[in-house]
Amino acid sequence: MKKSVWIFIEQTDGKFNDVSWELLGKGRELATALDAELCGVLLGHKVIEMAEEPVYYGADKVFVIDDPLLEYYRTQPYAHGLVALVKEYKPEVFLMGATYLGRDLSGAVATHLKTGLTADCTVLNIDEETKLLHQTRPAFGGNIMATIYCASARPQMATVRPRVMSMPDRDASRKGQIIEAKLGLKETDISTRRVEFVCDPSTSFRIEDAQVIVAGGRGIGDGANFKLLKELADVLGGVVGASRAAVDAGWLDWSHQVGQTGHTVRPRLYISAGISGAIQHQVGMEGSDMIIAINKDPDASIFKIADYGIVGDALEIVPALTEAFRKMKGESG
Amino acid sequence: MHLVVCVKQVPDATEVKVDPVKGTLVRQGVPSIANPYDMHALEMALQLKDEHGAKITVLSMGPPQATDVIKRSISIGADDGRLLCDVAFAGSDTLATSYILSQAIKEIEKTDPVDIVFAGKMAIDGDTAQVGPGIATRLGYSLVTYCLGIDGIDTGRSVIKARRQLEGGCEVVEADLPVLITVVKEANEVRYASLPDLIKSIRSDVTVWNKEFFELDIPQCGLKGSPTQVKKIFPPPPKDVTPEIMNTGETGLDEIANTVAEAVSKAGIL
Known part of the structure; x- marks a missing residue:
């Protein structure tokens, strides 16, 4: 055989x-x-x-x-x-x-x-x-x-x-x-039987399916600031993700969490804002085609795996990116 | 009802590192904790005990200091504990571990039949989620994984109704007793011990079983009984890229944004 x-x-x-x-x-x-x-x-x-x-x-x-x-x-x-x-x-x-x-x-x-x-x-x-x-x-x-x-x-x-x-x-x-x-x-x-299956739309959001993810971490300071990330994600036709720290802080629910204890993603584009990039986070996103990392700390480990790293304040940089992509899409379409 | 809860002592996973020179685990100074998922399993058992009355036996396998997790379990309401501790058990992979635990449960059942075995969804050191299904398979129990809660027990028909967390929703299942249930974190909040209970638990004696105390086929235990072997361990490798780093202190915001937008566009992502 x-x-x-x-x-x-x-x-x-x-x-x-x-x-x-x-x-x-x-x-x-x-x-x-x-x-x-x-x-x-x-x-x-x-x-x-x-x-x-x-x-x-x-x-x-x-x-x-x-x-x-x-x-x-x-x-x-x-x-x-x-x-x-x-x-x-x-x-x-x-x-x-x-x-x-x-x-x-x-x-x-x-x-x-x-x-x-x-x-x-x-x-x-x-x-x-x-x-x-x-x-x-x-x-x-x-x-x-x-x-x-x-x-x-x-x-x-x-x-x-x-x-x-x-x-x-x-x-x-x-x-x-x-x-x-x-x-x-x-x-x-057989000793088990299904009684019913209750669909829950909140658990049917699948971050794994997204082609573009804009993820935020502790460094964005406040859950309300996810609004800025959402705007960037919307322009790119993507979704927002989060580090474990952001989920633990209650800013987004677990269905958005990327990393070892969250979800493994391989989008075409992964933009991280205010995520230092602990190895637990990296194993969940390092397979992304392109990684753009934004962090205040020039020594943040996320920069080691990024294609483009931007050192600075995510709350300034994210809106600037949103604007740049919006302009670019306006010109092409 | 007699409930058995499997609890594992684990190193706090976030603090374990690899010695880059020796390639071995650095566990020194790393605190040990009760696997958090197992504590949610215990809480589920405690809630059944509160509602219906039950005896809870906590079962752990590990080194002598793992009595700590059994004492912690007793402090919040478990009645009794057994620690399976023997050098013959060291180095067990998930197959050997499920063998030893299931043999111990068979021994416990001889004097006190078991209705439900609880375990956490997985342990945070190995993250395998294999031991629960392994024990159920060996004991021929029903299996309910990712349990969010128990909705009812029909002792007459000898069935339980439980909710499971799945992709896209929640499944309600009926399972014949005896059953093995693995529990997710979302199931409940774990209770705290009162001070008197805490003190009492510290003084409690934990029964330790070595390989002589229950029926075991020793070749199925420990390293010898483990089909998987570790070839090597190493720190996660760095990614092979040369990042282009820009700093808002040096370059204008618009210029950075445009550079990035163009790169994304050039890669054909938009």
């Missing part, structure tokens, strides 16, 4: 989570290094008609379990289905998104399989000599990085947060193989 690298394809109510495609992108690199095939694993109800989509993002094969018991996520049936597939096909590597669902599921699956699991990896690569998966992740709130490996148990399992890996291109002309499997469970085998 050819070696394989597996990616869990996460979907909710028939909507894919982009982290699955980001992992297929990374999975392709790992599969090449291992001379292995890249496989997606898709579980859910009425998902068989969606099974080609992972192929378009790079999967050679897609394993599908389509069952009414998988209509919404529950640990037991999802873990049961995955464990059975892994035992049959024995992948070398198995990656999942470090989402609410993925963190819950990966812990259960790894425990059933008695294998190693590394959470929230930021770097994954195959060691040339040993052919083992090297899994690098921040620990202790991002103050240190650790590289972890799993010598003998299989598969080598890891989770990766959304937006940490880059998105591969979609190619709808790619062809792949779809393999269906049965779940083999009854409702009475």
